[in-house]
Amino acid sequence: MTIRIATRRSPLAKWQANHVADRLRTNEPGVDVKLHELVTRGDRILEVPLAQVGGKGLFVKEIEDALLAKDAEIAVHSMKDLPALLAEGLVLAAVPEREDPRDALCSPKHKTLAALPKGAKVGTSSLRRGAQLKALRPDLQIEVIRGNVETRLRKASEGLDAVVLAYAGLRRLGLGAHATYVFPPEEMLPAVAQGALALEARADDAATLKRLARLEDPATRIRVEAERGFLARIEGGCQVPIAGHATLEDGEVVMRALVASLDGTRVIRGERRGSHADARKLGVAVAEELLSKGADEILRETEGKGTALSAPKR
Structure with missing residues (x-):
């Protein structure tokens, strides 16, 4: 067969x-x-x-x-x-089993986010990464890059100061050494199910x-169920900067999530913890929490805008 x-x-x-x-x-x-x-x-x-x-x-x-x-x-x-x-x-x-879900900065010249010069050009294809980068460093110029991992890595030294990629993809392709800084989730919350x-x-x-x-892998399934429960409730067909990341801590699922405006000026965060058996319900509950805090307003405002990132470079 x-x-x-x-x-x-x-x-x-x-x-x-x-x-x-x-x-x-x-x-x-x-x-x-x-x-x-x-x-x-x-x-x-x-x-x-x-x-x-x-x-x-x-x-x-x-x-x-x-x-x-x-x-x-x-x-x-x-x-x-x-x-x-x-x-x-x-x-x-x-x-x-999941690979490392974090995001990685690749910058041959400047190495870390803090070391990037004022107004530095950072490439990403992700609204989520772009919004969180702008929240951390409003001075940055975020530009769209597309293509496979190797193509995007090249752009880190061809007109851009840095690119941000999924650390999991770099590691899987044996390119982990190109990651000069790996964002802790507290600084940049990963995408739903990133690395899985x-x-x-x-x-x-x-x-x-x-x-x-x-x-x-049962542990990965539990985490992904929580994150996808959040996604199912929050997305609503809109293309907006959202992030959701679940961990297993002290016998419980801890679900953290955010919804951000495209320019990163508004970031609404939520966190809940609960039993493994209720992982998906937990994700939905975090989504409801964010909506109650005003995420629904961001969703409505963002729908139809597409992206706040610069046009891709030919």
């Missing part, structure tokens, strides 16, 4: 898919695992910010379509790309679901 894994063609996406393939081969020596590589809408649209073309789901639809068409048995995604609601007929079959992988399968494919169950 051949197991086909649907994946994007980027180096990071293929690393993730190959990592899952290796885990499957370890569990079942001799099993035939192949990658089914696809180009998603998010991969094709490189000249405009993600938020202006739909944000969540841009890197997912074509891969989910391959599953539903039975061109593949498994889909491997970066969990943070996965919308709060999956396509009908598909399930989140397994959540493997999503293994998706058809709900009626019992054999694949059983196979993937062996790759599940």
Whole structure:
């Protein structure tokens, strides 16, 4: 039997898919695992910010379509790309152990955020990172950068003073040394499910679901459930700077989240703790807390604005 894994063609996406393939081969020596590589809408649209073309789901639809068409048995995604609601007929079959969820500054010349000169140009494709950077350093010029990890790293020394990327992606590609400063979550709250992988399968494919169950990491699943509960309640279809990060502390889930204005001048934060069994409800409760503090106003104001970041550089 051949197991086909649907994946994007980027180096990071293929690393993730190959990592899952290796885990499957370890569990079942001799099993035939192949990658089914696809180009998603998010991969094709490189000249405009993600938020202006739909944000969540841009890197997912074509891969989910391959599953539903039975061109593949498994889909491997970066969990943070996965919308709060999956396509009908598909399930989140397994959540493997999470990589470091923090964000990393890459600046060959200046090294740290504090060392960046006044008015420094910092590249990111994320409204969340841009807003939190502006909140920390209002003087910074935030510019949109697109492309794979290696392309964005090059831009840190080609016209920009620094770029900010997910530390998990750098580590997975063996590029962790390019991170000159790693933001603690207290300084820059990570994206929902950043550093986690999503293994998706058809709900009626019992054999694949059983196979993937062996790759599940319960602790990561609990954290992701809290974060995605927050996402499902707060997002509302808007493309806005939101962040959600759950940890397991003293036998409880601690969920921290924020909603920010595009320019970082308003940042509304919330925190709750509760039982592992109520992780998803906890995420929803934090979302409700933020909405009660005025996050709904930011959501309404931001809808339709797209992005406050500068246009991407050709």
